[in-house]
Amino acid sequence: xxxxxxxxxxxxxxxxxxGLRAAAIHIAGGQIASxxxxxxxxxxxxxxxxxDALVFPGLVDTHVHxxxxxxxxxxxxxxxxxxxxxxxxxxxLDMPLNSIPPTTSVAALETKxxxxxxRCAVDTGFxxxxxxxxxxxxxxxxxxxxxxxxxFLCPSGVDEFPPMSPGGLREAAPALAALDALLMVHAExxxxxxxxxxxxxxxxxxxxxxxxxxxTAETEAVRxxxxxxxxxxxxxxxxxxxAPETLELVGAARAEGIRMTAETCxxxxxxxxxEIPDGATxxxxxxxxxxxxxxxxxxxxxxxxxxxxxxxxxSPSPPAMKLREEGDFLRAWxxxxxxxxxxxxxxTGARARGYPPERLAAWLCAGPARLAGLTGRxxxxxxxxxxxxxxxxxxxxxxxxxxxxxxxxxxxxxxxRTLAGVVEATYLRGEPxxxxxxxDQPPRGRLLTRLAS
Ligand SMILES: [Zn+2]
Numbered sequence: 001x002x003x004x005x006x007x008x009x010x011x012x013x014x015x016x017x018x019g020l021r022a023a024a025i026h027i028a029g030g031q032i033a034s035x036x037x038x039x040x041x042x043x044x045x046x047x048x049x050x051x052d053a054l055v056f057p058g059l060v061d062t063h064v065h066x067x068x069x070x071x072x073x074x075x076x077x078x079x080x081x082x083x084x085x086x087x088x089x090x091x092x093l094d095m096p097l098n099s100i101p102p103t104t105s106v107a108a109l110e111t112k113x114x115x116x117x118x119r120c121a122v123d124t125g126f127x128x129x130x131x132x133x134x135x136x137x138x139x140x141x142x143x144x145x146x147x148x149x150x151x152f153l154c155p156s157g158v159d160e161f162p163p164m165s166p167g168g169l170r171e172a173a174p175a176l177a178a179l180d181a182l183l184m185v186h187a188e189x190x191x192x193x194x195x196x197x198x199x200x201x202x203x204x205x206x207x208x209x210x211x212x213x214x215x216t217a218e219t220e221a222v223r224x225x226x227x228x229x230x231x232x233x234x235x236x237x238x239x240x241x242x243a244p245e246t247l248e249l250v251g252a253a254r255a256e257g258i259r260m261t262a263e264t265c266x267x268x269x270x271x272x273x274x275e276i277p278d279g280a281t282x283x284x285x286x287x288x289x290x291x292x293x294x295x296x297x298x299x300x301x302x303x304x305x306x307x308x309x310x311x312x313x314x315s316p317s318p319p320a321m322k323l324r325e326e327g328d329f330l331r332a333w334x335x336x337x338x339x340x341x342x343x344x345x346x347x348t349g350a351r352a353r354g355y356p357p358e359r360l361a362a363w364l365c366a367g368p369a370r371l372a373g374l375t376g377r378x379x380x381x382x383x384x385x386x387x388x389x390x391x392x393x394x395x396x397x398x399x400x401x402x403x404x405x406x407x408x409x410x411x412x413x414x415x416x417r418t419l420a421g422v423v424e425a426t427y428l429r430g431e432p433x434x435x436x437x438x439x440d441q442p443p444r445g446r447l448l449t450r451l452a453s
Contacts, residue, residue, distance in 0.1 A: 011050030058090025070100025145449025244297030279327020
């Protein structure tokens, strides 16, 4: 490309695929034209000095429930993507459920795209849903550019997105495998849940919720999924892994050559069951946040590359649905809002365990980009990628307050916590989409498809 760069962003700590180094990022036409030596700055170009801030690829979040249309009072494209930009996230994938309609047909995908158009502060793509009876919609949804499919093995929490039976999943798998589509699965085995749900303990006690969703529910589901992937050749991704035992199974399957991937989320890495107060339903999610020793097991898995990504599973609801006053863990909505907080939440935990900040680029940027099939476009600071960048200060801390949060609702277990990692500015294709202390930028996000932007 002979076009002159119009923008150069340079810093002393740029997270390149080869590690942290001083570099000048030359940007033209919204893409990274080249990554050069710090002093290699063309005269006349607009220059942004990152100074001591870390310069990271824009974060990619492949697990976000935006809930629009249909449950826009829970969240929405404008509020979710505004929060994403403030958190350094430049690409997100919207989950097919909790919106009405759920994204289980091409017509529903078009409805969702119409709702999102012109409202997104960051790039937004869509996942399709696999539910009983929509087999004929899978190939059309795939052709329409969804980034993969999501299904449940247990009830999802909303009636319009029912779970797949094991038999139904076996029937659907060959068609999805033929498309080479990615299937993301909520892996909790319903029989193990039903067995444990008999507990009639104190509904305000976190232990009651935890006992009803045992680790064996996750491992039993993953054993089934390994068999499914082995038989069909389907690419299976296990969402929100809550226990290291699950990753042992996934690791063994991978060693066998089975194509499986796995993610975890900030709440499984940041909290521990022992510390959750009675009635604190803002911590409710499924599978549940587990014991401190399992949290540490997840950190070890992350550090040894046995997890492919850390994504938010941002799943908000109106505060009333969290039933905070009753504190009833069995009836409250299960889902944790953290779209804006993934970077500081993970950095705070990583720093406490002695991991350097550059490791987060794999966990939060390159890993999820690979999962989404966006490698080469997103998730790395390298020539040819979109110039999606986040400038952040790992040494600075802040308190998570209602005024900081840009989600539609401020309810989250992270509220009141002091976190390290302050996002200074976020760029999408070379354009600023967030600057700390500045007014909101107009929405510049595009609607992405798997095939092209
Ligand atoms: Zn989810």
